[in-house]
Amino acid sequence: MANFVIVGAGECGARAAFALREKGFDGAITLIGSEAHLPYERPPLSKDALVAGAGPKLVAEATRYAEARIDVLTGRAVVEIDRAGNRILFDDGAALPYDKLLLATGARPRALPGTRHGGRIAALRSHDDAARIRAHLVEGSHIAILGGGFIGLELAASARKLGATVTLIEGLPRVLSRGVPAEIAEIVAHRHAAEGVEILCGAKVAGVEELPGEVCLTLESGRIVSANLLVVGIGAVPNTELAEAAGLVVENGISVDGRLRTSDPDIFAAGDCTSYPLPLYGERRIRLESWRNAQEQGQLAAANMLGGTQAHSAVPWFWSDQYDMTLQIAGLADGAATTVRREVGEGAFILFHLDAGGRLIAASGIGPGNVVARDIRLAEMLIAARVHPDPAELAAPETKLKKLLAA
């Protein structure tokens, strides 16, 4: 009987495991995670898990793994891939053979140089991180957040909901510099300011000191920020050590081809830990840290481990919820030559980004609730279809995007 092994029990690994069974694989499936919990969804960690103290939102209940005959090993550390022996080794010396191996090892929070996560310095990646941060989010406490990306800003919104004072420190001139247009970032920053978050942009940290009962940040400007907790949200580092030690090619993530195959034909990689070529953007190699990508690549890896030949071609897609606002982005906007704005109503709008040749390459929207969702979804399909729409038509609210898709 064939043994398929998945290292990494996050969204990606869990989806891959179920997909293998759904696609008819009848051999053994072992899903190995380092955390104590069954696979859970990470997006709620910066929101419900903080605000409501919600427990892990499981990808699937334990009974579903049993029904699908997926053997889930939690709290286990894989330390080596023995490629010559087609087996993986655990830290306790145990070994598990594989016929096909999927690496879905994810990413870990980047640490501020010279500091470790622990004590009054935290990062937000796991459910246990969220529980620890939540304990500090009370009326009257002061939270310092380093990094104005999605994690830092969502955390800031959650902290304000619970009445904590928030100072957010961003090294670059504005928040959301990576992948979000300035026009949208400005709205986000403005809303946070209105909610009482102090945002310091262009602020560099000169030193961090843990004192009894507080953590003290000294900025290069000389300003000192004292807080009960510092949460560092300055990006993530792909977990590539296992792959690298096994001699697999690693370039900003475990390098895979379009079919998610590594440089070893028996080993696949998917999700946050993986860099892959994106045909829509000239085969440019990218690495995405996104929930949907983890899910899609997990499912595609499963299909290809079973002999499928399909290449990953999905349009990158992200979202962020802060207060009652949702921001959604489809595509990669950084090659944009032209941007046109479309009003959606209720103050919401969408920016369509076109390249120099007039091809639609990305769309970014923000608004209350999910009012931009439908148009962003249609934009995603238009991007996938490589259309060259008339910018005036895109901007006109009366143009039905669905009609452009049919054209």
Place this chain on the structure above:
Amino acid sequence: MSDTWVEVCAADEIDEEDVIRFDHSGRTFAIYRSPEDTYHATDGLCTHEKIHLADGLVMDHVIECPKHNGRFNYKTGEAKGAPVCVDLRTYPVKVEGGTVFIGL
């Protein structure tokens, strides 16, 4: 058979291949008009994270949740795969005299 028919809206208030939200008695529903001009109704919230489906996109006979792209066949309520695994409840719908009714 339904106990009560509740008036939703005029039939032409829903575009073809589209959906609207309908709230009634503290409950929320999604009312659909298919490309073949038939009308359908389901519970209004996605079974994954309680998001209003009426903000989502209707393509053919599928409604896609605006948040996480969970897909359902709105005629049968069938969940079409990850991240949704629980079907949507459907309700009977009739159109009389240019008005849409949901059977509750």
